[in-house]
Amino acid sequence: MGRRNEHTREELREIALQAAVELITEQGLAGLSARKVVSRIGYTVGSLYMVFRNLDDLIIQVNERTLEMLHARLAAAIIDHPPPAVAIRALAQTYIDFALTETRRWLAIYQHRLPEGESPPESFTEKVAQLFEMAQEQLAQLCPWRSPEDIALTARALWSGIHGICILGFDHKLEVAGGSPVQAVADSLLEYYLAGFVHPTTSRTR
Amino acid sequence: MGRRNEHTREELREIALQAAVELITEQGLAGLSARKVVSRIGYTVGSLYMVFRNLDDLIIQVNERTLEMLHARLAAAIIDHPPPAVAIRALAQTYIDFALTETRRWLAIYQHRLPEGESPPESFTEKVAQLFEMAQEQLAQLCPWRSPEDIALTARALWSGIHGICILGFDHKLEVAGGSPVQAVADSLLEYYLAGFVHPTTSRTR
DNA sequence: ACCTGAACACCGTTCAAGT
DNA sequence: ACCTGAACACCGTTCAAGT
Secondary structure (H helix, E strand, O other): OOOOOOOOHHHHHHHHHHHHHHHHHHHOHHHOOHHHHHHHOOOOHHHHHHHOOOHHHHHHHHHHHHHHHHHHHHHHHOOOOOOHHHHHHHHHHHHHHHHHHOHHHHHHHHHOOOOOOOOOOHHHHHHHHHHHHHHHHHHHHHOOOOOHHHHHHHHHHHHHHHHHHHHHHHOOOOOOOOOOHHHHHHHHHHHHHHHHHHOOOOOOOO | OOOOOOOOHHHHHHHHHHHHHHHHHHHOHHHOOHHHHHHHOOOOHHHHHHHOOOHHHHHHHHHHHHHHHHHHHHHHHOOOOOOHHHHHHHHHHHHHHHHHHOHHHHHHHHHOOOOOOOOOOHHHHHHHHHHHHHHHHHHHHHOOOOOHHHHHHHHHHHHHHHHHHHHHHHOOOOOOOOOOHHHHHHHHHHHHHHHHHHOOOOOOOO
């Protein structure tokens, strides 16, 4: 047995990743297993460990591809360089649309947890950082007088906010009488937060 | 075999839940298994299914207890009826502290996912709704002139925001040069969002 | 009625053995 | 060198059998 050599290592890696994406898209991260992946590509379990360190490694690589997809969508949403206040809303809207249409792939990014103590590879955190930077650029343009620290904080607050809304919205924890709650809640966050950010009032709220 | 009757059904349920809480506290949700729970209380696997429908049922009951804990902490934080702007910040701070100290129990609430199509029991969603209501009460006091719909939306936006910050913060996705990012990001969200909410400007941000 | 423990259908991971 | 498939140590869930 062995030595079929129908695919190079790189090809094997590629078709395994594609099969994993399909499984996640169809059944969610919980529907993924090493045995299911290899059975889809006509190999046996052992082969998977020739090209991936373990299942976590494979999942992380799938998630990196999802992050790339998301990044491309976000970039496309502001390709025509709208004014920053418009761009920020476009980014938020695109993130929400992505979460709503690519739900299972998007969810997999957050559902997957490494064993305690392990950290994702640099290539993964790199891609996450790139997403934050897109928001930071627009915020910096919107409020050039603010410090980089303030911009960084604001990007993270807004991003976390939109993300939290998508997560709780998916879990149906935002239901409120009538209408799509995710959209309305996100609009509320953006409107009030940006108003406070752009036009700080001298009178405090307490 | 069988018929030991050392515990009533209710006692068995109770010690199983306690063992499950211990396991989650020590090892996280991923470290929980039916066999580990029963081995801690001196029973065998089958017995677990006398008192729980399945593992999901047990986990949901553990999570409901965690929600009760959180509710109690939040209520204690505003027991002396501070002015609403102070109360809102106290609630957010208490939520963050809970996530930071009871990390694994808090995480388990969001990590656990029912099979697609299944919904959590009413008793669970009830408890989540009660948490939102605490925020809504304070926001209504802060801005009595606003519509209940607006208040509901705002409570969800703020709650999701704080929650998103805790989730991304735990995943180390908020790291920024120096200091505890979760705290600073949350402060940013609260300050600007509340400023925009309380003092809406006539000039739009776009 | 209560509880066991074997059975079933799954997991992830490893590795000797075959080509 | 590549790949298999059995083996190991786990899962959740069911249920006949024992007391």
